[in-house]
């Protein structure tokens with residue numbers, strides 16, 4: 001390592017004496033942009049080390065704070081196959097980001113020796129940023145960290161998070177596609193065109209799209225240049241307003257109504273992305289009532305479609321869906337009983353879902369909030385690409401599956417690719433969003449947050465569906481749940497906010513609400529609640 005270059009970079013991106021401690025969590029680093037300069041330089045250093053540790057494979061570094069407000073920013077690292085940074089390296093990221101300037105060289109040497117990194121290996125880092133004003137300067141800090149360690153930097157400029165994942169994957173696996181943003185656009189457009197042709201559609205599909213005033217707008221405009229003979233997309237919150245302010249997928253999911261500046265009229269098919277375009281939700285209104293099609297709905301649509309294609313083509317594929325405890329109970333029931341697809345449940349956080357999804361030939365995973373994708377194993381891709389079906393119906397099913405494998409960004413949840421996947425399935429099955437919504441009815445549910453002094457006292461097991469501490473809380477929840485019909489409730493400490501989250505669902509809205517508030521009260525009583533005891537408004 002060129003220690004002098006590291007010292008110079010640390011001098012240019014000084015860590016303030018009173019710097020706030022930052023942790024690399026589920027979503028990477030995420031905090032106020034104005035305290036991130038030294039952190040980003042160090043993330044650049046870490047990305048260069050990670051690349052060498054992986055034999056010179058390209059590593060991604062995305063500067064974003066997703067659905068957070070505009071003044072925030074952050075960074076996420078992407079591993080060689082386009083997956084999230086391996087969990088064991090999160091601790092290195094946190095250590096490097098927080099050490100004092102004069103400890104930096106020592107910390108880097110520790111990582112080099114603990115991981116046995118050969119510093120002669122070339123290193124490559126793919127940089128990207130969302131539309132935040134702070135992004136350019138933070139990218140420069142990251143770049144300085146990379147170059148201090150002698151890494152080559154590929155700067156993609158303003159791109160979606162999933163595009164960084166895609167380019168990283170292509171650089172390390174040429175079979176996946178051309179490693180550029182244009183390559184991404186062309187791959188998706190070609191796959192969607194193939195589906196369009198298969199479906200024999202002639203008229204335009206019309207959509208209203210809320211882009212959260214984020215990068216989704218920038219990239220959709222590019223993509224639509226390839227798709228304008230098929231898709232007519234009216235864009236809202238396309239960058240002229242404040243990022244994520246009263247708009248975007250997170251806002252729509254939490255508020256359960258349309259974003260600002262956009263009305264969902266009768267018959268309108270509406271879509272919303274989050275700030276870095278890795279989450280997507282659909283919604284529409286019927287008789288003035290807002291109706292949301294969330295991640296569970298997307299999973300159900302995709303899993304059932306793939307299952308039906310496999311059956312039609314007599315293709316033996318082991319298809320599974322991965323959900324978290326937040327998935328609506330009726331989606332799980334639909335998948336298991338009507339669609340005949342096995343469902344696994346993991347802890348919250350897409351990295352857990354993604355990992356589990358790899359157990360299947362075809363793993364479909366979505367968090368209820370709209371973040372997810374479909375992953376095809378190498379064996380499944382081989383089967384799909386080599387399979388020959390005798391019947392016309394089978395041939396068509398195989399052609400549909402092949403186009404799907406090209407259309408879906410298998411590295412990570414991708415709002416643009418997921419939206420095209422939904423459109424493709426609706427198109428091929430001649431379905432409306434109303435038909436999609438009729439697949440099952442959601443159980444009414446309620447999510448609440450409870451403030452307690454120390455949320456780490458709440459411990460869970462069984463994919464967060466049961467709590468093992470504090471004593472007596474789980475039995476209190478069980479007693480409450482028994483009083484309601486088709487009810488379920490669980491509590492867990494949030495990984496991103498200083499709260500305990502409560503989830504409850506039941507047969508009626510009133511029951512779901514009553515149960516949620518009662519469970520929140522028990523959490524407050526037994527886990528050290530602070531402030532007012534939770535009570536229904």
Ligand SMILES: CC(=O)N[C@H]1[C@@H](OP(=O)(O)O)O[C@H](CO)[C@@H](O)[C@@H]1O
Nearest residue numbers: 026027349350367369494495496497
């Ligand atoms: C209930 C919920 O939506 N939780 C979110 C939220 O995690 P918490 O650990 O619940 O704060 O942020 C995660 C990162 O964005 C996301 O993966 C997850 O789905």
Ligand SMILES: [Mg+2]
Nearest residue numbers: 066274276278
């Ligand atoms: Mg996001």
